[in-house]
Amino acid sequence: MSNLELQIEKTIEKIKKIRDEIGKGIIGQKEIIDKTIIAILSGGNVLLEGVPGLGKTQLVKTIGQVLDLEFSRIQFTPDLMPADIVGTNIITNEKGKSTFSFQRGPIFSNIVLADEINRATPKTQSAMLEAMQEKSVTVGNKTYKLEEPYFVIATQNPIEMEGTYPLPEAQMDRFLFKLDIKFPSKDELTEIVNLTTGKEKDRIEKVTDRKEIIEMINLAKEIPIAKPVMDYAMKLILFTHPENEGSPEITKKYVRFGSSPRGAQAIVKASRVKALMEGRLNVAFEDINYVVYPALCHRIILNFEAVSEGITSKDIISEIINEIN
């Protein structure tokens, strides 16, 4: 058995353990857990959307614990300033001499929880852009490289819109996945209550570490993808564009802007991880179909007609899949 073979087996086993361990802290939400793991191993950022109290923050905390990564939390508020996130130069007195030294902000971590990201002003939100895409932070004339692995998990509340600043398209595009957290079922709710109000609590244990996560990310990148599967993924992206000739009628009627190339990258990267999670060494059509919704939903900008008729991005994607098949 070769090293790679062993590594693959180990990775598959580790992913399974990570999933089980996170499951101890988060009841239900299996799909959200899987998709978050996929996003993390794809090296991408996740936007979690859901009403308060669904365990968004808990999920991120648990992930931090399980992955044994440095975790920081930023609570976004309207008065939060960029310097509060990235850090600032402060005057320090060293050996009787006053000098400027950089005080790192919470962004310098492996997992950053940007809680209620839409409450901060666009100026502050934009402070996250470079970190999310370039994995670096520039303060003054100095650029600081962020430590790998690095990913931002942001949350936002979809119902309480007063005093919020919706994320601009450019910011949204930086998120690999946008995941909608649904309300738990009766059984799940009972289990949550029992777990959180009882005496005994399962202790969350670390399953892996930083180094292993980087190895897993690199291994996922090696999973081959056949041309028909790649073509299928590209078609999905092209069909979200109303100006594209072959696009289905629903796209032409309800879509204002289609997905950016980042959407295609997101699908391919995430589908590779999905295949690996399944213990498969190639990407299948079903992997693409699994990741296409969280990868494209926030990248398709609908027009007024769609909003007025209650058409969602999910409807558009479903129709595109039907059209291609």
Place this chain on the structure above:
Amino acid sequence: MLEKNLFKYLKPIRFRIYLKRLIHYLSYATTLWSIMSLILMIISRFIPITFLFEKIMLLALMFLFLGILYSFYKRPSYREVALIVDSMGLKERVVTALELSKDNSVIAKLQKEDAIEYLKKINYKEGISIKPPVTIVLLSFVLILTGVLVSFIPTKSYITAQEIEENLEEIEDKKKEIEKVEKLIEKDNLLTKEEKEEIKRALERLRKKIDNQKEFKDITKEAIKTNKKINEIAKEIQDKKIKKLAKELGSEEFTRNLSKHLNNKDYKGLMEEIAKMEEQLKRMDKEEIKELSKKLKELSSRIENPKVSNVLNNIASTISGNMSDSTLISQNMNNLGETLSNIMNGENISVGLNKAISVTEGLKNTTSEAVALGNSNSNQSSSGNQNSSTGGNNGQGEGTGNGTSNGSNYGNSGSTGQGGNGASIPSEKTVENYEKVFAPSNLGVEGKESGLKGTLNKSGSEDIIKVKKMGDITGESVPYNEVINTYKKQAYEEIDSKVIPESMKEIVKKYFAEIAY
């Protein structure tokens, strides 16, 4: 090794997919064929379509071939096979492995091994069914059944098509006969090289016309032309022979008058002269008979025609041997008359020529019949090209105009010296153009026997005369050409079935061939 293994497992799957497609395309081809056949079958009930079943069979072969060809064209590639197999739950393992066939990296190797493992386990026979599509098969069956049922509907068009088919087959036979005649002509010693060439050219032209036949009337025209040409050649040869024989006979006093009548082709005069000669013989004394016998023997040795020579020699022997047997002399003289008459009628000129005349005549009749059939069914307007009759009264032949009943078959029918030796080319009249004539319903049918009772005679017996009752004289007005054709057909049947002298047969044939319709 891994690649080889991969293809080893893919090969039988590929073959099965190919087989499935072949069966499917053949099923579709059968449906298309049955649709086309049904359409043809329905059309054939209204418009005469010749060789319908052959055409349907040809269509079947064509569609079968197209089905096989199309399935070969659509034979699956390995990539296509891989995608089909993947769709059976292999989750794009095979197509990826196929793409990685030239990749030697560790991950590619592991992926290929994984794909082969799954390929081994798959039951592709269950996933790739080679059963033909039931709906298509049922549809084809219904269409074929409908076609068969339609084929049992008898219509005039269908019967006409069958008659045309028979004519076409007959024309083909005639073509073969022409080829045989060409060989006979080649071997014929009685014809000169130029005559042979001319006849061969005419026959070849006719043959080509048959090969490139588009319309029966064209073949008819060509057959008439060829027949005329051969008749002309035959007439020339006959004339030459008669003149030569007349010259030979004219060299002797006893047969001089005979020679004149022969030269003039005067059958009546010839017969009268023979009777006179017989009388003359009876009146001669022994010495004269002896002298005549000697001269006749000398004459017979000079005459080229073996039959005439033989007859004359017989006469000479008879008169020198036993002059008292007048029956034998009369018999010999009758033989002479018959032999000369036959020569005048053109018999035994050349076997090849006679055959050529008979074949072209037959062909002409067959195609005329086909034209008439076509005309009576097409019901087209008469605005088409109407060929004028070039034979009959308009002929500029060499008729000598005796008009006797011996009826040479070379067109000596004119009574005024402008007799037509040209045969008539049927005009392209349509049914509406032909004058309608009354045709009794018993035309072409056998009558029934019935006895006519007479009155009682003195002895108490009764005379009963048996006659053929032809039924009631009922009938209808039908186009002239149809009536002619019925009569013609009956006459030809009579010729074939009964003992009729050869010369009379020709007269009957000539009559119907030249009759304008």
